[in-house]
Amino acid sequence: MSAQIVTVVFLLLLSFFFSGSEAAMLYLSRRRIGRPQRSQVRAQGAIEALLADAPGLITTLLIGNEFVNVALASVTATIVVPLLGNAVGAPVAFCIAFTLLVLFGELTPKSLALRYPDDFAVAAVHPLRFLYRTLKPVRMVVHCITNVLLGSREGARESEKRGLSDEEFESLIEDGLVKGIYKQDEAQIMQRILALRRLTAKELMTPRPEVFAMSEQTTAAEATEALRERYFARIPVFSDSIDKIDGIVLAKDLIKAANSGRGSTKIKEFAREALLVPETKKANSLLALLVMKRAHLAVVIDEYGGTEGIVSLEDILEEIVGEIFDEKDEETEEILRIGASTFRVLASARTDLFAQKVGFELPDGDYDTVGGFIVTKLGRIPVRGERLREGPLEFVVLRTEKSRVLSLLVRKLPSPSDRGDAE
Template identity: 30%
Template sequence: MIILLLFGSALVSGSEIAYFSLGPNEQKLLQEENSLTSKRIIGLLEKPRRLLATILILNNTINIAIVLLANHLMGSLFSDAFFTRISQQTVDLVGGAGIHFNLDGTAIFFKIFFTVVLVTFILVLFGEITPKIYANIHNIRLARFMASPLNVLSNVLSPASSFFVNFSKGLEKRLARNRQVSLKADIDHAIELTVRQDPSSDEEVDMLKSIVKFSEVSVTQVMRSRLDVVAVDEQISYKELLKIVKDSGFSRLPVYEEDLDHIQGILYVKDLLQHLHEGEDFAWQNLVRNDVLYTPESRKINELLKDFQSRKLHMAIVVDEFGGTLGLATLEDIMEEVIGDIRDEFDDKEELEYIQLDD
């Protein structure tokens, strides 16, 4: 029975190396075969965490069974008198040094010690090292052989493996979060050291700190609030629209119906350039673009930046959980989070300081 269990332990242990050593080229060959066995192998590899959990559960269960049977077998092969004699010899040997042992306790210790040493040697040699060396050389062969058993056992042990997979994911997220915090603290410390060495690099330091914290900033921290949003009602005249465009200085304006909770699209000011000669009854609403990007308030600005890149847009409407408009965020808002305020000719002019140059 122990031999069968040891053989099973070797197969399961070798399977771990066999499956997880299959490279992209080997997996591609298996996919091209399109056989039932190759499909099972690919199916197992598609859920690597579940496969690993199944292998570990099987391997540990078999090894525990081997230890229990080995302990029973050790008791059958060697009587208690055998371990008692060894204990007596040990007690007599160290007794002269003034050290005293309990004879019965020492006998039990030697029995457990011999069992652990013997089983560990056998398991490591025949249940770990040998099968893993074989699996590393013949990974596809062993993967084929174990495809059906692992497929069945993976389904049977699904509840247990799912528990361990979810537990490991939670632990991994927690450890990764702690590591991320530690890493950012180290980076901040390195930046502070830079400041001490070169006090003139304050702007660069602020930029570096902003980059480090970039993925932690939410959209609500950079957006223009609803009260500050400049938008146009789709019912206003063309003359009124041009006045709003002139006064605001923005290149893009949200267009709404009734209120800001009903955004109909975005008006690009450059689309108006070729229609500046039109009269007051010009149907400017036909120029409104309906490709509107909505983003939840909890979204991080690094994710919104990816949305801007993929959608090729520069403006997003920030909404709450009920779909109401909270404000808007632009590509410029995100860039300012890193490099600071970006001012143009339409921003409030600061008082300039004039200095007379020498002749």
């Protein structure tokens, strides 16, 4: 009997888990997940992935919960019926199972989950993700059966409720363009807005090697001096290494401090809390989060909590409206020297201009622009942050669109003789 009692306790814990998870996930699906701690960023990405298929998640939870409830009733009956007999034992077993399930399998876990939805979801997400993947074949069978039972009429009604898919929106935009309802640029903006649902923070971010960040021990005067050669309004601040970005400091705060006699103050005193997001976060969700938090910059974190890069509000807006030039930007300069041996190059720059400005001729090929050279060399559209070596030059892709490269960072690498002289 002791084994049976242990089984009942185990099944109650499972029922607690399924009911609480259902309540927490349903609650989070109706509101945005709160600002995560660094240790919770990976869990947040997993939660968002599960909520992206809310019907499948709920089906998984219901399957698990119903299985546990039936098993609990059966095990309770095997304990009580031998003691009291069939006539009395069956209704008593039912009452005991019902009471246990209501108290410990429904009311308590759901009350707890609704009081602490973020914490409950973070604790439950990894077992849930395992069950979600494991029960996929069972879900498919269940969905097939329910579709047959509901019939095509009910299915059509559900189709009306769910609204238009991305593909249907794309079709409407193209029809509007053909009929003259939209102009070409208006249609492109609408298509790019739809594309935000498919892009992730990792695809939009400035990759870690290109991130300009400062140690929290840097003084305001030192930071201001470093900013004389760089045009950054916001600078990530780290403690031990760039993997531990704890805040964001505004350049205007540093300049104000340096000019008001506080130049020796550490910049950590001016830092504001950094917004951390997982690399898998969708661009549309990220845009809404930045607006809600009134933030302009977010730190992109990988699954281990390390810094992958940074993404700004401007990065997302540029995916919609194209390259945004600030007052400091030289829009007419397709090739801009930003260091002794570093250039920012628009992909539309012609190869002859590139040779003139950079001092290196790209190989002959079926292309006229630097972007054409990159695509031809790789045989595909590169991703942001991708690197390419050509002779003494290293190309780093800064920005791309769906079908083209927009801008690059080009560095002249030191030759072996230069390195030998340096040594």
